[in-house]
Amino acid sequence: MTRATGSPADKDDCDLSKLEAFSGLSQPLVAELEKICRPMTYPAETTLIGMGETPEYFGYVRRGILRMQRVHLDGTGQIVGLVAEGDVFGPLFEGISEVAIESVTEVSILNFRRGPFEALMSRSVELEQFMLQKLMIDLDRTRDWMLVLLNRKVTERLAGFLVVLCIRYANVDHLVRWDDGRLEIRVPISRCDLASLLGTRVESVSRAFSALAKRGIIHSKTPYLVEVRDVRKLLEEAGGEITSAVTGLRI
Amino acid sequence: MTRATGSPADKDDCDLSKLEAFSGLSQPLVAELEKICRPMTYPAETTLIGMGETPEYFGYVRRGILRMQRVHLDGTGQIVGLVAEGDVFGPLFEGISEVAIESVTEVSILNFRRGPFEALMSRSVELEQFMLQKLMIDLDRTRDWMLVLLNRKVTERLAGFLVVLCIRYANVDHLVRWDDGRLEIRVPISRCDLASLLGTRVESVSRAFSALAKRGIIHSKTPYLVEVRDVRKLLEEAGGEITSAVTGLRI
DNA sequence: AAGACGCATTGACAGTTATCAACTGACTTC
């Protein structure tokens, strides 16, 4: 894990109007936001924001996968969530970050400098309401994820993870793809990270994949590419209680 | 479980200035809030807000304990959090509630009617920022609670619950009390509810209490009154990773 | 006072997961 050494993305300008997360905002506000945002890229396995830090920006993910992680004193870490395309990350206001934000893959983000962003927020009721809405969605999603974690069996939590992935990133083509009636999911993280996210061990995750495959629910083409063969059974296994149909932030 | 049949609290007026949750707000705003709030009381085991409902108010708890619960189709429920003295509950804006809010004990709340409250929020940047802050704290706390749930052993999750209780309600005397060097915790819910909250079964919760007692960490005076005899070991057992020192909302 | 009831606890056993170990396959390095 290397420290944050991002580089400004080439001429890739900030065209917020095309991004779904910012649709619904008025034209003038979008223009203001575009002024204070900088596109950046980071290599895989990089710490963008350390735990306990007060980052100088607020991020929006254009491409790639990041993980939120609680890092312990002994160096071990506990993953508490993923951040993917279309999600935002970083604390609002000048709060310290309760979690580390680390890139899993190479990532391309939009970087909103904290000072100007907060100044804009205090001027613009629209932006403030926008952030309030985002936070509420985030809270609902975190509660949804809690429901997944409350499942006792690892196969159930894994099924829940796959379902959440489908719901959250249904529109992100390279993560979830409907191919002539078949559903393909790209698992964006390693088995090791997945074990941490699900509160179990690598071996159990592996066995859970095998168990779901044996029951004809999924088929692992590669460890990172899963085909769902029985969506109904997958939903049943997940507990069928993932209801927040909202779209846009974190798992 | 009976349906919401609250009754207006007698002459108990709304003196917000005394309540910690509203300290930090300007005098005029407090005055405005006092105008639109109504004190109410509900008996134990009552549904204040059903799942999927759009409640007509936003609540602040003055006294008593409530639970947030995801109710399934088959009638079973999954508790996702507690709401206690000083906490607020209910969705902002006219959103449907993703969880049911049910009283555990008799409760006394302040009821802010949604219409006037939202009107006030759109007029007052101060109130909007206040709510934003509350939401962020809530989100951090939910992530903290997730960390507790990610513990594999029930004794660890139970220890985490007790620690969270101490941190969150350190100032609520009848829940957490330091008596001449001894720490006493009032467990505010039944073993059955606690099992649901911790994602396990009643019997396992019972065994976890016994196990912690056997190791000299706690001593159950009654099922609802626990004395902590070794705070350090309790913190270790909890994973020692509950860091959000913020105060005021939900577990 | 006796019985009924709800809640908490404990015991016995089956089911699930953690742990340690071995093995496979893809990729790197020399």
Place this chain on the structure above:
DNA sequence: GAAGTCAGTTGATAACTGTCAATGCGTCTT
């Protein structure tokens, strides 16, 4: 190309949890 490395998988056993059953202990009812 052979050896080494790493992520993923599978196997065997110990540790833990779920389930069913029985018991203790209060409160409420009659």
